[in-house]
Amino acid sequence: MNSFFKYFSDIFHGVKSLLIGMSVTGRYFFSPGQIVTQQYPENRKNLQMFERFKGEVIMLHDGNNQHRCNGCGICENNCPNGSIEVIPAKITGEDGKSKRVIDKHIYHLGMCTFCGLCVKNCPSNALGFGQEFEHAVFDRSKLTKVLNQPGSSIIKGVE
Amino acid sequence: MKEIINLPVSNIEEEEYHINMGPQHPSTHGVLRLLVSLQGEMVRSLKPHCGYIHRGIEKMCEKDTYPQVIHLTDRIDYLSAHINNHAVCLLVEKALEVDVPERVRYIRTIMDELARIQSHQLWWSSFGMDLGGLTCFFYGLRDREMILDIWEETTGSRFLQSYNCPGGVMQDIHPNFQKKVHAFLKTFKKKIKDYDRILSGNVIFENRSQGVGILSKEDAISYGVTGPSGRGSGWSCDVRKTEPYSMYGKVQFNEVLRYECDTYSRYMVRMQEMHESMNIIEQLIDNIPEGEHSAKMKAVIKLPAGEYFQRVESARGELGLFVVSDGNKTPYRMKFRTPSFSNLSVLDHISRGMKIADLVAIGASLDLVIPDIDR
Incomplete structure (x- = not known):
């Protein structure tokens, strides 16, 4: 039962x-x-990422095409996967002394793990994170970027 | 064809039948291959074949400095990335005898508990999906989105944050952080009731999980099954209670223990843990003290020569971190005792004699993360 x-x-x-x-x-x-x-491809125009979003590493340039990087190479040493290569150059300054500046700041986006150590450890705050996140390309070589814009120079007073 | 039909019945019953579950199987949640030998539908034994996602993280750690190691620990167990980072930071701070600011402890504890909640949410989603309830997957991921947004705003990443660093955290919390965590707690307290209504009390789910995959307390201890899986067998193994670190010694929370030892009890432990985690966050979120978000550390961190060990409670169990240092800026040897690896070792033992369909339920209840196994 x-x-x-x-x-x-x-x-x-x-x-x-x-x-x-x-x-x-x-x-x-x-x-x-x-x-x-989110209706992603449709909302691309008004898609707002967060302010701290780590899209890619960029070098911060001001309106006069000037940056704060003096080519010290601390970012290169801090990077765990060798995504950053700093190629320095020597120029002669106004006072006649030779000065170390960057020739090329090369950034391999394909190797970057976005740990943020380069941005955190930069002594002159030259690097930052960009908001761009659509990184898909057809050719791997396009992922290697030169961060300092052509013709840019260092802001005076940053050593 | 005819010969197969004419085989004597007894012969078929005694024959062993091997199938590969994985490496591409939706219920293994990654590239885990289980070589299952079956008798009919019954599991006789199974052999896990690991290594499909082995990246040699322990070896890679040997060439990295201590701050650089942290981004690799994210990738061991990606669902408790914050907690893995925490382990490295605690170890370095213990070795260098650095006193971190109170604010950092609060932030780290809150982040750990958020990580635990989102890990359990994803586990709940995939548990439901493994047992055929696809609705759970959508509901779990929908609620997890709020935590990912909180993280994205504060740390900049949704998944692999690398937020902790030796001595503190990378950036201070975002001004919206507390407001958003409050909003999350308020929403999720309502939503978690839906979780119980939709899956915990469901008759199909209960029948498929109750009495399935019995893991006794003795076996749990001898196999080293820690975390919610071990606590589902009544083994009190919560590192947050036994060896409190950060703020865990000062907050009030219960260690969730269940004694049924089956899949259902492991399930209920995790559901209860989400409540406990919310409880911990509630006690801390309004009292975050003002101050620095990082202690002053040397530019190059060198650990004194010696051996160090630190363990933390990750979302899956006890994560042990063993470092041998020879005084250089890179570790001489770094060994991770990951919870999923030990939890996988018991899978053969508890699934013997069960049906192959139960194997999916048992595997889901152990909450295996495959990169955590292979490292």
Whole structure:
């Protein structure tokens, strides 16, 4: 007799639990509330990333095409995967002394793991993170970038 | 064809039948290959074949300095990246006897608990999906999105944050951090009730998980099954309680223990842990003290020669970190005792005699992360 009742109570509880679950899905079906799915390619124009978003490493340039990098190479030493190569150059300054500047600041985006050590350890805050995140390219060589813009120079007073 | 049909029945029953589950199988959540020998539908034994995603992280650590090691620990167990980072930082700070600011401890503890919640959310999602409830997957990921947004705003990354650094954290928390965490706690407290209604009490789920994959307390201890999987067998093994680090000694929370020892109890431990994690965050989030977000550290960190060990409670169990230093700026040897590797070792033991469909449920209840196994 006991098993007889158990058989039917099991069926009852089973159906009840299924209905409870269906009530949850039903509620979300008719009133989804907050919709978190982003319509990505369509919302590209007004897509705002967070301010600290690590899209890629960039060198910060001001309006006069000047940057703060003096080519010390601390970012290169701090990088765990060798994504950064600093090629320095020597120029003769106004006072006649030779000065170390960068020729090329090469950044291999394909090797970068976005650990943020280069940006954190830069003594003159020359590097930063950019917001760009659509990095897909057809050729791997396009992932190697030169961060200092052509014709740029160092801001005076940054050593 | 005819010969197969004419085989004597008894012969078929005794024959062993081998199948490969994985390396590309949706329920192994990664590239894990289980060589299962079956008798009919019954699992006789299984052999895990690891190494498909072995990257040699321990060897790579030997060429990196201590701050550089941190970004590699993200990639061991990507779902508890914050907690892995925390282990390295604690070890370096212990070796150098650095006292980190109180603010850092608060931030790290909150981040760890957020990591635990989002890891359990993803585990819940995939558990439901493995057992055929695809709805769970969408609901879990929907709620996890809020934590990822909080992280993206503060750390800059959604998944592999590399947020901790020896002596503190990389950046101070974002001004919106506390507000957003409060909003998350408020929302998730309502949503977690849906989790229980949709899966925990479901009759199909209960029948597939209760009494399946019995792991006794003795076996849990001898196989080293830590974390929620071990606590589901009644083994009190929470490092946050036994060896408190950061703020865990000062907050009130319960160690969740269940004694049914089956898949369902491991499931319920994780569900309860999400409540406990929210409880911990609530105690800390309003009291974050003002101050520096990082202690002053030397530019080149060199650990004194010797051996160091640090363990933390990651979302899957006990993460042990053993470092041998010869006084240089890079570790001489770095060894990770990862929880998933030990948890995988018990899979053969507890799935013997179960049906092959139960193997999926058992594997899901152990919450294996494959890069954590292979490193």
